[in-house]
Amino acid sequence: AAEGVHAPRIVLVGPMGSGKSTVGGLLAERLGLPYRDTDADIVAAEGREISDIFVEDGEEHFRALERAAVRSAVAGHEGVLGLGGGAILDEGTRSLLRGLPVVYLSMDVEEAVRRVGLGAARPLLAVNPRKQWRELMEARRHLYEEVARAVVATDGRTPEEVAEAVLDAL
């Protein structure tokens, strides 16, 4: 996808809890544009929660639904777009992001544990959150960096500060 009138103005990627939807909402407000996120698009289209899709149909099926959601969002949304934390795992999804103003909201392990919590309701962090987080980030960090035009560290920053840094970074 190329940047243009029908492309999102800002695309946010990063792990769960990095503040994509909060920061995305603030950015949308600042720019006077709508916010959209692919997790919500998938839930609306499927009529079931993401955790149910994972349990009933598996992660691979979810990633395919997510790729389709990203494809239609990048083609038909001119505002701020937030992606699910694992969207970048899919090669097809990564290629849809090429040329777009993608910002990676990064977060260190301790901040993640503080924000997402230890008894996380997130299916990927159920057993040993700190260790699982490290493994998740080792597998994903280079993919976030690959798709991103800019990286904004969120550690110790408020959503307002992060939004400001995103605008400065682009």
Ligand code: S3P
């Ligand atoms: C996932 C992150 C979630 C959601 C799904 C899988 C992941 O999105 O897409 O539970 O693999 O990291 P958020 O990053 O919005 O929580």
